[in-house]
Amino acid sequence: MIEPDNSTLPAVARRCRVQRLGDGELHHFFGYYNKTAWDRTGRYVLANRVAMMDAPLVPELEVEVGCFELGDDGMFRAFDTTRAWNWQMGCQLQWLDGEAGRKVLYNIRTDDRAAHYPGFGATILDLDTGAKRALPLPVYVSAPDSRYALCVDYRRLYVTHETIGYSERGGPFDIPLAPRDDGIHRMDLATGDVTLIASYDALRRFHPKPSMQRAIHWVSHIEINPASSRVLFLHRWTERVEDETCFLHRLITMNPDGSGMRLLECSDHPLPQLADDFDPSAVGTFDYEKSEHQISHPLWRDDAHIVVWGPHAGEIHYHLYEDSDAGNVSVIGRDVLTENGHMSFSPIDARWLLSDTYPDAQTHRRVLFLFDMRDGVRHDLGEFYAPPWLKKENRCDLHPRWRRDGLAVCIDSVHEGARQMYVIDVSPITGVDNP
Template sequence: MNNRYSKTERYLGKFLDASPKIRSFLKYSYLKLNYFLYKEARFEFALHPDVLLQDVSQVELKNKSSNPLGHEFFGYYDKSPWSKDMKDMLVHQWDGGAGISVVLYSLCIESQVVGHTEAWNFQQGAMAQWCPQNSPGKIVFNAISHQNLVSVWVDSRGNSQEIPWPVQVVHPQGHKALTLNYRRLDRLRPDYGYKIPVQNFSPNQPLDKDGIWEIDLEKGHAELIISLSQLTNHQPRPEMADAEHKVNHILYSPLGNRFVFMHRWLGKAGKFSRLYVTNSHQFSPQLLLDHRMVSHYSWEDEDHLLVWARHPWEGDRYYRINVITGNLEVIGKDILDVLGDGHPSFSPDRRWIITDSYPDRRRQRHLLLFDRHNNCVFCVGRFFAPWRFDGEKRTDLHPRWSHDGQNISIDSSHTGIRRSYILDISNLINQEFL
């Protein structure tokens, strides 16, 4: 039995894009029916024979902040939980309350709680991340202080300072960062927003006062560099009429010369997305994709981007885009894309692409490794997705590379608890026949 959803099923899903509420109801009902018909009894996970799996909390037995029976996760796929020297890892711990803890697991010292925050969600946590050199800290995460959204920067000695702006992404040189309105996101896409009301952001800010801010990390000041009104007035489409607008997933290129972001709007005709790139000094957005659907993306180098998107040439695929010329090519046609949308990223040497899938008929998420040299795909593992971890509380695998390219970090709830894991893929990718 093929447990993948067919082209016909995906076409029907696209056809219902214009009716999000109906689509959501029908999709949920259809998924339930499929699971009842095709479920694999007592299944939790399955691994490729050359892959090893380890819970992050087991990296060092003396970890005192480990919570093996509680919930831990790292967050999004575009950041690495590993420090540059591979000796430390970041996770979020959640005990079921309103807040979470940012925890550092270490090979050298006992694990420690870096901080606590109520500015978080299950998809991206508190945007906890390792800082580049020349930034105000070693670790940064978003928090709420005096009823304002802020970022907390923690140095190597555990000292912290606040900057009165949350962060989305930090420039590779560490002197500036970009951010957006997490309160608007909560209203329009709760998966990625923060629910607690604050004074410095509103879920209903005017379009000319909302968008993307650049933060000067030395001075702690920020400037609105791209507004939502600017985006709605750029090559406007009729579907924008009376729609709600937002930006999301801002991502610097590896050297920071550019950044990419998504402009998305929701209106009577349904959901639409555009992909933009801009120089990180001049802020003149260039429209890369405008064919209704854009999802997840990752930089290959300063000039090329890998993105799951829709295009008239090939439909819904992984596309490699030259952000200077706009030229694109399909990557892994009918191999990497057979399970649909995922969260892709490149290995440090750019030979490999890791991505994941959403649950198939059996509620299994697949972790896929694509070899660009040989144009082949390995299934690294399959992981059960319990129904209670669905919607805003879902646990996407969100695969992330280690800096040495030998390990993959994922989050999963296949045991019934949200946990963070390390997969050692060194035996798989270092085989002689590859």
């Protein structure tokens, strides 16, 4: 049952304590909004550390991989390095919650030119014993039960959507538009066995559109539900990768073996930008994120519902989709949540939706907020400046992430002139049942 919309009340400002992690001497960030940086105990917070605030992502550029130990002196401690990363997602560093102890997973570059994606793989590291295990593919997301991961070619993403890809020396190279032998792979985390579960050719033939025929195809925002039994992803295609406003989008779900594929939304629309005289350089850094046709940032609320920013029935909003053949969809915060953001529900109470905005064109400030699904009120937690000279591939989105107890959140931000991680105490809001 989809909840009715009751969101007509204005936003209110709430004062919450903000704490920067680390000593600020170097730069720290985590990356995406889709997973928590905290371990099960709340003592360790995963992070990446770099010596500079921004830099071109050449293949040789290295980042330290480690964590802050909050129960000790709060300092960052590196446990490895990697050259497979980007400013948006880091190296896909994540806890393996289905495993005992403290095990983490992250992407690496390798010397294996015979690998399925030559030169790329992943590592599982046991932080308690120091034992490492190599995996044959770079990971996009691991299942909550830690039995499998879903994987894509980050070299392809570097061509189609540079901000979330990995560069190659001598690249980017020409790649096929919709190959039969590439797409989303499922990798068994115990054995390393790999299976292609959704090829780009199969996606192009699934409820096909004429706009797909001459376009290059890719997938992003792959997410697995809490039960590890269902997968969502965005299927994207375009004839002009240089201009993100030419991207077309579909929200699709499937079973972890690729069966049971279901189309939840498609934003196929005419693209006047494809005219020969259109100048992609005239497109602003965040124009794509604010497009009325954008489908972005989907995430599971629970095993059967997905929150996403995107168009439906002629209007673009935060929407809640039911992953079923019934196709139930409802608007969240119709008159309050009016901008695209990185949204996720509290891990312990779906009353609270955490999200942010992209920088305002005049003030260059982003807003971090909680939305009360019960009362329809937006609680603004703070505004954070983002220097406009940070562009697409090196920008620093807030990417808010929950602590596991729902009483704090973590963001990446550059409002103090450095790329750092901050913890915001939201317990005054989420820790009490506001009447």
